Amino acid sequence: GRKTLIVRKVGRTLRHSVFAQIKQVIYDWNVEGLFRIPKSKTDFDIYGPNGNQYIFTGLDDAEKIKSIVGITDIWIEEASELSEDDFTQLDLRLRGKTLYKKQITLTFNPISALSWLKRRFFDVPDKSNISILKTTYLNNRFIDEEYVQVLEDLKTQDAVMYSIYALGEWGILGNLILTNWEIKEVPQEPRYYDQVLHGMDFGYNHPSAFLRVGLKDGELNIFQEVYERRIINQDLIDMVKPLVTPYDLIIADSAEPDRIEEFRRNNLNVMPAKKAPDSVRSGIEWLRRHKINIHPSCINTINEIQQWKYKEDKDGNVLEEPVPFNDHAMAALRYAIEPLREGIEPVNETLIRALANAKIYR
Numbered sequence: 001g002r003k004t005l006i007v008r009k010v011g012r013t014l015r016h017s018v019f020a021q022i023k024q025v026i027y028d029w030n031v032e033g034l035f036r037i038p039k040s041k042t043d044f045d046i047y048g049p050n051g052n053q054y055i056f057t058g059l060d061d062a063e064k065i066k067s068i069v070g071i072t073d074i075w076i077e078e079a080s081e082l083s084e085d086d087f088t089q090l091d092l093r094l095r096g097k098t099l100y101k102k103q104i105t106l107t108f109n110p111i112s113a114l115s116w117l118k119r120r121f122f123d124v125p126d127k128s129n130i131s132i133l134k135t136t137y138l139n140n141r142f143i144d145e146e147y148v149q150v151l152e153d154l155k156t157q158d159a160v161m162y163s164i165y166a167l168g169e170w171g172i173l174g175n176l177i178l179t180n181w182e183i184k185e186v187p188q189e190p191r192y193y194d195q196v197l198h199g200m201d202f203g204y205n206h207p208s209a210f211l212r213v214g215l216k217d218g219e220l221n222i223f224q225e226v227y228e229r230r231i232i233n234q235d236l237i238d239m240v241k242p243l244v245t246p247y248d249l250i251i252a253d254s255a256e257p258d259r260i261e262e263f264r265r266n267n268l269n270v271m272p273a274k275k276a277p278d279s280v281r282s283g284i285e286w287l288r289r290h291k292i293n294i295h296p297s298c299i300n301t302i303n304e305i306q307q308w309k310y311k312e313d314k315d316g317n318v319l320e321e322p323v324p325f326n327d328h329a330m331a332a333l334r335y336a337i338e339p340l341r342e343g344i345e346p347v348n349e350t351l352i353r354a355l356a357n358a359k360i361y362r
Contacts, residue, residue, distance in 0.1 A: 011058025079106035199336025
């Protein structure tokens with residue numbers, strides 16, 4: 001009889017995260033015969049045999065949230081994506097009588113000591129109605145060795161980031177690379193922009209990231225993202241393909257030419273980034289000279305840009321090199337602006353078609 005609302009800031013991020021996790025547990029326990037699991041890409045609520053319901057939605061679907069009644073539980077995944085007002089509105093959904101004790105579960109990484117989560121749940125003197133469970137990668141027996149090594153490397157790369165991301169401590173990051181950005185409701189229609197750019201960084205254990213960036217009056221506007229972990233290349237193609245035309249140029253990570261070729265065979269115009277020895281530094285310098293607006297739906301880009309920082313040596317001296325951690329959307333952003341940085345002008349559709357068919361960059 002429990003009715004659980006499972007929420008993230010943006011609804012489309014649910015399918016490949018918590019929905020996939022719950023479905024996997026059902027199959028691992030061999031109890032799939034007891035549950036009704038939809039196969040539709042738009043409807044992915046799960047119903048149990050004893051009246052239990054798991055209802056998945058994003059805060060970007062306000063009408064669905066308003067229509068749900070009788071909720072006994074709320075699970076907020078990646079709670080740090082939400083504002084305090086978002087949480088308050090969800091808390092109000094638990095009002096009313098039910099047969100069961102009500103509860104809200106928030107799961108998140110404690111990134112910033114300035115977060116409302118710390119003030120509201122950790123810094124209060126009375127925690128009688130709050131239960132806090134802290135775990136780190138050292139408690140996680142399912143974590144892959146590659147990611148363990150990435151976290152261990154933070155010990156020598158950046159002590160503050162190691163304490164936050166590996167040990168789960170609250171902290172404040174300094175030496176941020178980009179501060180010339182803001183979250184803004186920019187248009188998500190490509191026709192609004194003088195030029196639309198696309199960048200993509202490949203991953204599997206680490207996320208794959210794809211960004212759409214519009215140039216308008218000298219400002220960069222990140223208006224759409226795809227950001228998923230543990231998906232194969234065809235899944236990524238299926239996510240990216242509806243967002244672009246075959247003539248849109250996508251600049252991608254040159255380290256995986258086989259994945260680029262698979263995109264091309266799916267009629268997408270993907271070209272490898274030019275990774276010159278100084279390309280990271282010059283890309284950062286170019287970005288720092290331009291105002292950056294980020295649509296609120298691009299939550300992973302926002303998470304990355306607010307913690308993208310320079311390394312420090314053992315004496316505290318700031319190095320001109322980013323910490324190589326949680327920088328997949330940032331890599332996609334650097335790739336996307338490569339045509340602008342190299343002075344490549346927008347071209348007409350006829351020439352775009354010729355370039356796409358010839359599979360050349362310029």
